[in-house]
Amino acid sequence: MTIKVNTETREFHLFNNQVSYIFRVLEKSIQLEHLYFGQKIQHRESFKHLIEREIRPSCNMFEGDHTSSLEHIKQEYPSFGTTDYRQPAHMITSSIGSHITNYQYESYQIIPGKPALVNLPATYSEDNTEAETLEVTLIDEVLQSKLILSYTIFSERNVICRNARFVNEGKDSFYINNAMSTSVDFPDDQFEMLHLYGAWAREAHVEVQPLSKGIQSIYSARGASSHAHNPFLALKRLDTSEHTGEVYGFSLVYSGNFLGQVEVDTYSVTRVTMGINPFQFRWKLKPNQTFQTPECVMVYSNEGLNGMSQTYHDLYRTRLARGYWRDKERPILINNWEATYFHFNEEKILSIAKTARDLGIELFVLDDGWFGKRNDDTSSLGDWFEDRDKLPNGIQGLSEKIDALGMKFGLWFEPEMVCKDTKLFKEHPEWIIATPNRRPSHGRNQFILDFSREEVVDHIFSLMDTILEKSKISYIKWDMNRYMTETYSQSLDYDQQGEVAHRYILGVYKLYERLIEKYPEILFESCAGGGARFDPGLLYYAPQAWASDDTDAVERLKIQYGTSMVYPLSSIGSHISAVPNHQVSRITSMETRANVAYFGTFGYELDITKLSEEDKTKVQAQTSFFKEKRQLVRNGHFYRLLNPFESNEVSWMVVSQDKKEAMVGYYKVLAKPNDKYYRIKLKGLDPSKLYAIEGKDTTHYGDELMNIGIVLAEDYTDRAGEYWSREKSGDFSSKLFLLKEANA
Numbered sequence: 001m002t003i004k005v006n007t008e009t010r011e012f013h014l015f016n017n018q019v020s021y022i023f024r025v026l027e028k029s030i031q032l033e034h035l036y037f038g039q040k041i042q043h044r045e046s047f048k049h050l051i052e053r054e055i056r057p058s059c060n061m062f063e064g065d066h067t068s069s070l071e072h073i074k075q076e077y078p079s080f081g082t083t084d085y086r087q088p089a090h091m092i093t094s095s096i097g098s099h100i101t102n103y104q105y106e107s108y109q110i111i112p113g114k115p116a117l118v119n120l121p122a123t124y125s126e127d128n129t130e131a132e133t134l135e136v137t138l139i140d141e142v143l144q145s146k147l148i149l150s151y152t153i154f155s156e157r158n159v160i161c162r163n164a165r166f167v168n169e170g171k172d173s174f175y176i177n178n179a180m181s182t183s184v185d186f187p188d189d190q191f192e193m194l195h196l197y198g199a200w201a202r203e204a205h206v207e208v209q210p211l212s213k214g215i216q217s218i219y220s221a222r223g224a225s226s227h228a229h230n231p232f233l234a235l236k237r238l239d240t241s242e243h244t245g246e247v248y249g250f251s252l253v254y255s256g257n258f259l260g261q262v263e264v265d266t267y268s269v270t271r272v273t274m275g276i277n278p279f280q281f282r283w284k285l286k287p288n289q290t291f292q293t294p295e296c297v298m299v300y301s302n303e304g305l306n307g308m309s310q311t312y313h314d315l316y317r318t319r320l321a322r323g324y325w326r327d328k329e330r331p332i333l334i335n336n337w338e339a340t341y342f343h344f345n346e347e348k349i350l351s352i353a354k355t356a357r358d359l360g361i362e363l364f365v366l367d368d369g370w371f372g373k374r375n376d377d378t379s380s381l382g383d384w385f386e387d388r389d390k391l392p393n394g395i396q397g398l399s400e401k402i403d404a405l406g407m408k409f410g411l412w413f414e415p416e417m418v419c420k421d422t423k424l425f426k427e428h429p430e431w432i433i434a435t436p437n438r439r440p441s442h443g444r445n446q447f448i449l450d451f452s453r454e455e456v457v458d459h460i461f462s463l464m465d466t467i468l469e470k471s472k473i474s475y476i477k478w479d480m481n482r483y484m485t486e487t488y489s490q491s492l493d494y495d496q497q498g499e500v501a502h503r504y505i506l507g508v509y510k511l512y513e514r515l516i517e518k519y520p521e522i523l524f525e526s527c528a529g530g531g532a533r534f535d536p537g538l539l540y541y542a543p544q545a546w547a548s549d550d551t552d553a554v555e556r557l558k559i560q561y562g563t564s565m566v567y568p569l570s571s572i573g574s575h576i577s578a579v580p581n582h583q584v585s586r587i588t589s590m591e592t593r594a595n596v597a598y599f600g601t602f603g604y605e606l607d608i609t610k611l612s613e614e615d616k617t618k619v620q621a622q623t624s625f626f627k628e629k630r631q632l633v634r635n636g637h638f639y640r641l642l643n644p645f646e647s648n649e650v651s652w653m654v655v656s657q658d659k660k661e662a663m664v665g666y667y668k669v670l671a672k673p674n675d676k677y678y679r680i681k682l683k684g685l686d687p688s689k690l691y692a693i694e695g696k697d698t699t700h701y702g703d704e705l706m707n708i709g710i711v712l713a714e715d716y717t718d719r720a721g722e723y724w725s726r727e728k729s730g731d732f733s734s735k736l737f738l739l740k741e742a743n744a
Contacts, residue, residue: 002132002153003110009046012108012134014151016040018158019300021151022047023076027068029105030061032076032136032149034185037160038246039302052187056267059083074185074269077149077164079103087215087263089183089273090164094143095172103138103147110134114152114161119506121253121540122295123152123161123319130155144170145285154319158300158311165292168285175495176283180259180275181252182296189213189268190238194247194305195260196230196562201550201583203227203531204562206645208236211270217261221279223448223484223501224528225255225535232566233260234308235272242640243304243683250274251312251566253320254294255537256505257281280487282498297536305565306639306683313568313638320536321543321571323516325523329630330544330601331362331408332623333475335575338551338582339607342369342376345390346398355608357405359616360623363475363603364402365410370395372422378445382418382425384463399472410475410523411467415460415511417446417481424459431456433500435488443482451507452500453491461514468519476515478542480528505537512541525573525601534563544571544601551577551605553588553596554732557644557667560599561652569654570634574600576622578607588732590615594622595665595734599633599652602626629663632656636663639683648672655684659702662691664710664737671730679709685739694738710737 004013010025022035024047035050058069061083070084079101080088092101112128125131133152140147146167153160162182168174189211195218196204209216218233220226231252237245250272252258257277264270274296285291297315301307318326334356340348353364371387372380386394393401399409418425418432425432425447432447434440440447449456467473489500512524524542526533530549538545545567548559556574563572574597579587597603604619611619626633633654641651641664653664666680685691685702692699693710729735 002155003134004043005108005110006045006047009048010105011035011047012136013043013047014134014153014160015043016153016155016158019153019160021153021160022050025105026073028062031070031078031103032105032138034074034076037184037186037248037298038300071265072267074187075183077103077147077180077183086265086271087261087273088178089180089275090147090176091178091278092143092145093175093177095174101140101143103140103145106137106139106146108134108136115150117163117295118290118292119509120292120294121320121509121537122163123253123297123315124322125154125319143174144168145174154315157315159315160298160300161295162298163293163295165290166285167290168287171287173284173286176285176291177281178278179283179291179293180273181293182250182275182298183271183273184248184298186235186270186272189264189270191235191270192238192240193262194234194236194565196232196565197228198531198562199227200529200532201548202555202559203534203548204230204559204565206562206565206643210238211235211262211264213264213266215261215263217259219259219261219277219279220257221277223256223487223504224480224533225258225537226483227529227532229260230566231258231260231274231535233262233272233274234305234565235262235270236305241304242306242643245302245304247301247305247308248272249297249299249301249308249312249566251297251299251536252294253297253536253540254505255508255533255535257501276502280498281502282495283502284496284499294537309565309640310637312566313564316536316539316566317568317570317634320539322540323543324521325543329634330523330570331475332360332626333363333365333410333603334361334608335365335367335477335603335605337367338577338605340369342374344369346392349398350401351609352607353402353405353407355616356604357407359608359619360627361407361604361608363408363410365412365475365477366398367412367477368414368479370411379419379421381414381446382422382449384413384467395467395473396471403472408474409472410477411471411473412477412479413464414479414481415464416449416451416508418449419446430490433484433487433489433504435486436490438486441485443485446482448482448484450489450491450500450504451511452489452503453507457507457511461511464515465518468515468522473522475523475525477525477527477546480533482529483532509537509541516541527573531559531563534567536566539567539571544573546573547600550583551575552581552584552586553593554586554669555584556596557650557669560596561640561644561650564638564640564652569599569638570601572600573603574598575603575605577605586732590618592667592732592734594618595736596667598626598629598663598736599638599654599665602630632661632663637684641680641683644669649678651680653682653684659684659686659689660741662739664739665734666712666737667734668729669732671733678712680712681709682706690742691739692742694740699742705739
């Protein structure tokens with residue numbers, strides 16, 4: 001049992017061996033009061049001793065009761081305007097124009113397992129023993145509306161998942177202007193806020209800032225979760241580090257406009273809310289209709305940021321990702337984009353594929369430029385018909401030839417976009433997102449198809465299905481290269497235009513679902529100009545995502561480090577590219593490029609036919625090595641050791657679940673003359689196990705490696721005979737340390 005209810009005091013306690021979450025019904029059934037979220041505590045018959053009340057100058061709900069101000073009560077799903085002046089979790093406009101709501105407690109039910117959300121991605125349980133779900137129903141009698149708050153706790157994970165749904169049971173429509181997925185009031189403000197910010201080619205940079213009075217937030221109003229902010233934030237205690245201290249994570253399983261907000265009031269109470277961005281959002285809820293919010297996954301850790309991350313990694317890898325590829329080894333791929341860009345023919349593609357096959361690569365991916373007359377980025381999106389000048393045998397013929405080589409074949413699509421020169425645009429100009437009588441802005445010479453319209457989703461499915469049905473396609477790279485502007489749908493009434501962005505994302509999810517249902521063995525990789533839509537929502541459909549269009553190994557240290565705050569290595573698309581690098585012109589060694597890319601899905605993004613024989617030999621060794629280690633990378637526990645945002649030295653490691661094997665990556669960005677001695681203190685090993693480090697003659701106990709570390713002053717020779725000296729290795733150098741239990 002992970003949920004207990006004190007019926008007399010109407011208190012709810014969700015707990016397991018790691019975490020507790022407690023709330024109660026307020027007096028007179030008015031709302032729900034939040035009592036505690038954190039380290040697991042003992043259940044007791046009453047938690048009334050946790051209630052805080054004090055007379056303060058404020059407006060109060062009840063005459064004669066000067067402690068009934070909601071402004072000074074921690075709440076579960078607060079509204080605005082009935083004595084609480086902080087930012088609310090929901091706001092509704094009624095048919096008479098009122099913004100006041102009063103959802104009062106009616107009932108609860110406990111559901112074994114975890115119910116799925118309608119038309120939305122979410123984490124799941126595979127059987128009813130894994131989780132329990134509490135649904136609390138509240139009613140607003142004036143609106144004739146129900147509000148159902150859902151809480152799921154997993155029996156073995158320090159996770160609470162929350163969502164809300166609104167039901168209109170009246171005769172009049174009303175408008176939802178704000179509907180957060182979660183809201184938590186913490187009793188103090190002794191936190192720092194951590195989040196991931198960035199831009200194209202520098203995604204997922206870690207930002208940490210102390211809380212201040214007032215509001216601090218992250219958000220997207222771009223139609224996608226965005227390069228600028230990932231839909232994730234964490235509150236960490238001031239003394240919390242990577243591996244010690246308390247931290248609370250909030251991650252939204254959603255791919256569109258979002259808001260993550262922290263408000264500190266004048267009494268130092270901290271309110272965290274997360275959900276769909278209310279900016280320009282307005283949902284008309286008609287009689288007998290329901291509105292469902294996305295899911296927010298809340299994680300508590302008393303083992304620092306890395307403890308929080310490992311919880312997210314394991315949950316998202318095994319209970320968010322799903323389907324055929326969830327637990328399978330992902331193929332090592334080569335993508336032709338940086339090798340050829342738009343300029344290729346079948347002969348060139350086959351030459352890359354044959355060379356790649358000979359070097360141990362398993363999947364060839366044909367990127368942009370195979371359709372219409374797509375010779376640059378100004379045309380053809382939406383005309384998903386093979387360019388027979390480039391591919392005289394079409395996608396079917398090319399895929400069959402690559403299949404005959406013993407390789408899998410993958411294909412790039414950007415299904416949400418259209419260019420003006422296409423048959424699709426000329427026949428259906430009303431199918432783009434654009435405001436009537438206003439000039440539509442373009443991005444990358446393309447426009448966004450209105451996926452809020454069912455007929456648009458149906459049409460794109462039909463075009464993709466025609467290609468997929470007749471070809472041997474094992475992988476799809478689904479790209480999206482621009483944000484929304486002039487957001488408007490010609491299929492919706494004037495008072496429903498605030499629904500467009502959310503309906504659009506629901507359309508994206510629907511297309512994914514239809515393709516997966518028909519082609520369950522296709523591996524999807526999501527992409528949005530790199531990491532503009534690297535979010536939990538898409539991991540439900542595509543178990544891996546292209547982390548960034550920036551393939552430079554040094555820049556990837558920051559990008560992949562930040563991404564690992566929430567997302568498992570099995571989801572992080574990471575490739576070796578050519579040098580000088582196409583984004584920053586940096587020259588790094590083949591070894592360093594590989595040593596960074598190993599900590600992800602691993603692949604190549606270059607013209608492999610132009611490599612020297614020496615580099616081809618290295619590629620063959622790399623693919624052989626990763627095939628040995630990819631199960632460790634996919635399933636192991638990941639630890640961040642040295643922070644690229646704070647140090648010239650970067651390190652991380654992955655440890656097998658049985659602690660018998662580990663792989664440590666160490667990276668030095670710039671060389672330093674006559675430098676000090678360095679050690680890397682490892683994590684996650686068995687203190688009592690004896691480990692051998694490849695290239696060293698000595699063995700080390702796990703407790704030595706974790707408390708003393710690997711001494712970096714020594715020189716090493718690895719299995720391939722590569723000599724490494726930290727002092728002489730120069731700029732952008734790296735080393736892998738491979739550990740195995742001695743005599744195992």
